[in-house]
Amino acid sequence: MSDLTATIGLESPDLALTETVTYDESASVQPVTGAGTVPNAEGYLFTIRTADFDRFETALARDHTIDGFERVVDLGVEAVYSFEYSADATLFSPAVAAVNGVSLDWANDGTEWTVRVWLPDRPALAALREYAADHDIRFALQRVSDYATPGKAENSLTDEQREAVLLALEMGYFEEPREASLSEVAAELGISQPAAGGRLRRGLKRLVLSTLASETGDG
Structure with missing residues (x-):
């Protein structure tokens, strides 16, 4: 990966x-x-x-x-x-370092902290999500892309589609063999399995239309 x-x-x-x-x-x-x-x-x-x-x-x-x-x-x-x-402080940076990642940017928007990190692979991202869950940190994956080729098409997705596709990617739904089922992705999103499947299909269709189709000149 x-x-x-x-x-x-x-x-x-x-x-x-x-x-x-x-x-x-x-x-x-x-x-x-x-x-x-x-x-x-x-x-x-x-x-x-x-x-x-x-x-x-x-x-x-x-x-x-x-x-x-x-x-x-x-x-x-x-x-x-x-x-x-203090000893009461919860820190996220040590978790990034533990998976051999690097914090590229860190800032607050009110009480929410936004961190942009470089990670060696997707299991490292899953480890950060697990660390957040273990420490009662609300974790919202906002964007993910290959380091060398940042995604251009994510703006074509709705927020709900982007969330579904990123979550499915993070959980290993697209791996072979699959590391997560559609029902597990749906449960994480808090929606029904049919709704999750539809959201993923529409999101993937938009990605294809905005990347492969546009590159070949097809509408």
Whole structure:
């Protein structure tokens, strides 16, 4: 199997810094480029944008996932902070590292965290989903594509079709032999088996029409 990139939405009150961005809704949090979300000698380094840094630091002091913090660089409109996580913090980055993956981008939209990761294969993606389930993290696969050839056709799908096709792919429905049945995919989607089958067929038809048919000039 080829390597891939995946964009994943994560949400849990115990994910590091979630309590802070819940209190300070204006806060935007991203790892410092090159530092990632794995620790170094200075701690976990993040670039922070917020309408009120005092409010942000008040939130940090109350956050059960944070044991300590320091504003190491102040650029006015943004600042670089070093964080020390508490034992109560749930971290997703170690799970990415455990499957030999790499976090390419990480940002928050309110209390939801969106992470884009490179992974060596699809079993690694399944392992991340299992890790999320084991740690009560809501896991939403938003996009997945081969690393070398990112998908062009996904915009032709409806959100429901995209969700069904990605989930079936992740669960191994398209493998030979199949690693998941249609009923299992339907159960994961929370819909009936006929509805899941129809959603997959329509989604796959759209993918074919927007890729193979367009490449050959057929309508």
